[in-house]
Amino acid sequence: MQTHLSAEFAGTPEGEEAEAILRKCVHCGFCLATCPTYQLMGDELDSPRGRIYLMKQMLEGQEPSDKTQLHLDRCLTCRNCETTCPSGVEYGKLLDIGRRVVEEKVGRKPVDKALRWALAQGLPSPLFAPAMKVGQAVRGLLPPRLREKVPPRQDAGAWPTAAHARKVLLLAGCVQPSMAPGINGATARVLDAAGIQTLVAPRAGCCGAVKFHLNDQAGGKDEMRANIDAWWPHLESGEVECIVMNASGCGVTVKEYGHLLRHDPEYAARAAKVSAATRDISELLPELAALLKGKVRAGGRPYAWHPPCTLQHGQKLRGGVEAGLRALGFELRLAASEAHLCCGSAGTYSVLQPETAHQLRDRKLAHLAQSFEDQPPQAILSANIGCITHLQNGTDIPVRHWIEVLDEALAP
Known part of the structure; x- marks a missing residue:
């Protein structure tokens, strides 16, 4: 892709990084087939290729608009497109640049700005823990949209006290x-x-x-x-x-x-x-599986496995959990189709874009169910707190981190 960055960005570290990423894109469109928002909306501008064009125009001097911001906001940042891309386009890094620029140039409506500020300041705050305790105490009284973000109180269990080399x-x-x-x-x-x-x-x-x-x-x-x-x-x-x-x-x-x-x-x-x-x-699971051999009692019905996008696309770690747990005697099944697609959680996305997030969640759960036509899984396993919380709100089947299941299977 040819680029002609405006004077505002040409020669800057951010501009040089964006330009190098843009020039790798060859317009092939492979990313459209694996983009969750394009699958739902069918709009080119809600695909990686379309968003890349929007960011290219902006970096070349065209003023962004509310529409530009809308299409960038709708991206889940699942990075499935990076896994699919034959040219190695680092779309996630380009999106970070594009979102910062459009935020600076377009701004936000007061309500949207306030919500984003509350999320950015509230979630990492030391006040989040006491606020969550209050929410859990009155969970039954909360409106449905808020209640789904407040899971029931859980027990952490005992922290091991043994010292090891x-x-x-x-x-x-x-x-x-x-x-x-x-x-x-x-x-x-x-x-x-x-x-x-x-x-x-x-x-x-x-x-x-x-x-x-x-x-x-x-x-x-x-x-x-x-x-x-x-x-x-x-x-x-x-x-x-x-x-x-x-x-x-x-x-x-x-x-x-x-x-x-x-x-x-x-x-x-x-x-x-x-x-x-x-x-x-x-x-660490391959080594853990070897060290824990004989200490694990796995059994019962199979588990469903949902690999988070941040694991399979962000970190490029695919197949490790399945292989490690199977070596210890667990049976895991992926979704019948679209195991590579996002569940809709995507950090704060499920708060900011709830309609799309819920569509993707229900779609993911339906595909997981197709792998268990005989009887439901013991639980749906994942590896990220966001996915676990989001999926749990759409099903009565327990949704858990795979490490919790392994912990419970350790022989006393």
């Missing part, structure tokens, strides 16, 4: 400890059973994704720097082997710290090392 860091996350505390506890117990101790750095907080993808990119980067500061002593001393992520949405963001902070002279080198040291918990 092998240690890893775990990012607790901003919303997960309040919404699904059992996930972190299960992660620590599974690792403990394999002889690995889990540490949590108290000063580490939100991964930065919430603010960054709501166009408070400066605020998101500040949270990234705070995490690097919290983790660095453990990494520099060699105390830990890696940083473990059990929320794939956080994992894909932390793995991109090196890119996002590459122009920061104080943090660039450390950010790159943090990204290189980050592992999704599924990446």
Whole structure:
């Protein structure tokens, strides 16, 4: 694709990055076949190729409009198009640039701006945990749209106390400890059973994704720097082997710290090392499966498996959970079709674009059901708190993190 950036962007680091991405696009349209919003809406401008044209026009000097912003907002950032693209177009990075520019030039209506501010400031806030407790206490009285964002209270279980020579860091996350505390506890117990101790750095907080993808990119980067500061002593001393992520949405963001902070002279080198040291918990599963062989009692009906977009497209990790759990005796089934498509959660998308999010959720659940015509699965398993919460609101079948099921199957 030929480009002629306007003077505003030509020669700038952001402009050069965008131009390099744009020039890789060959207009082939393969991305249309795997774009969830194009599948639903059938509008070229709600496809990656259409959005790329909109961003190209904007970067070449054409003034963006509310319509430009609408089509960029409708993107789930699932990055399925990146998996499909034969030319290696890094669409997600281009979208981050495009959304920031259009936000600056177009602005937002007051209600939309207020909602986005509340999400960006509220979800990573220390006040989120007490607010969630209040919401859970009055959950039955909440309106349906709000109630679906407040899961019933869960027990985290006991945190293992044994010390081991092998240690890893775990990012607790901003919303997960309040919404699904059992996930972190299960992660620590599974690792403990394999002889690995889990540490949590108290000063580490939100991964930065919430603010960054709501166009408070400066605020998101500040949270990234705070995490690097919290983790660095453990990494520099060699105390830990890696940083473990059990929320794939956080994992894909932390793995991109090196890119996002590459122009920061104080943090660039450390950010790159943090990204290189980050592992999704599924990446440890081959070793865990070997260490836990004989300690796991798997059985009963099969499970449904929904791989989050942030795992299969963002981190390019496909097949690992299925292979690892099958090696331990579990039976997992993918959706009968469209296993590669987004469930509609997509971070804050299900709040900002609820109609589209609910359509995609129901579509995903229907395809999962087709794989279980004989009888329902024991549970639907996933690897990201957003997907788990979103899918649970559309079904009576339990939706859980796969690490929780593995934890429960460990022989006492």
